[in-house]
Amino acid sequence: MKLRLIFIMFIALSLANCGDGKKSQTDAPAATKEVEETQVASSDPMENKGIGPISSVSLGEIDQALVSEGETVFKAKCTACHKISKKFVGPALKGITQRRSPEWIMNMTLNPEEMIQKDPIAMQLLVEANGAPMANQNLTEDEARALLEYFRTKN
Numbered sequence: 001m002k003l004r005l006i007f008i009m010f011i012a013l014s015l016a017n018c019g020d021g022k023k024s025q026t027d028a029p030a031a032t033k034e035v036e037e038t039q040v041a042s043s044d045p046m047e048n049k050g051i052g053p054i055s056s057v058s059l060g061e062i063d064q065a066l067v068s069e070g071e072t073v074f075k076a077k078c079t080a081c082h083k084i085s086k087k088f089v090g091p092a093l094k095g096i097t098q099r100r101s102p103e104w105i106m107n108m109t110l111n112p113e114e115m116i117q118k119d120p121i122a123m124q125l126l127v128e129a130n131g132a133p134m135a136n137q138n139l140t141e142d143e144a145r146a147l148l149e150y151f152r153t154k155n
């Protein structure tokens with residue numbers, strides 16, 4: 001009788017172990033996958049379109065009329081915090097179109113509150129700006145597009 005009890009306990013224990021073993025085997029690859037995906041997302045900033053109303057922008061030849069419209073908006077709405085060639089309250093914007101996708105730039109301009117909360121690049125910029133948040137200037141999509149054209153000439 002005693003032996004049989006020990007035998008049953010042995011079986012029960014090995015079944016329990018077996019279950020545990022399976023669980024950690026399936027958990028491990030899932031956790032690894034998550035890490036890999038985060039790394040991919042942050043490794044090429046030009047692949048990041050940001051969060052906001054702009055999902056796709058197609059760029060052609062530089063449109064000079066749009067550039068000067070963008071320059072006017074920039075001087076009126078952005079120079080309180082940005083300079084082209086020097087860090088000010090916000091980062092220098094020289095070469096911004098080489099560092100960020102056109103969609104990301106427009107979403108950052110139109111939707112900064114959500115961007116600095118959820119977008120990995122914008123969250124990092126907020127840290128670098130010592131927590132000073134980019135202000136929403138309530139621009140139209142056309143104004144944001146004109147600004148993008150202006151930035152294309154500032155490399």
Ligand code: HEC
Pocket residue numbers: 074077078079080081082089090091092093096100105108109116122125126127129131132133134135137139147
């Ligand atoms: C109140 C100050 C303020 C104003 C006004 C402002 N910004 Fe910003 N901007 C910031 C700060 C600060 C950051 C860095 C992110 C943060 O801390 O929120 C930033 C980040 C950015 C970035 C990302 C820069 C990078 O290196 O990727 C872009 C693009 C940008 N701003 C464009 C604009 C445009 C265009 C305007 C005008 C419509 C504007 N900003 C107006 C403060 C401002």
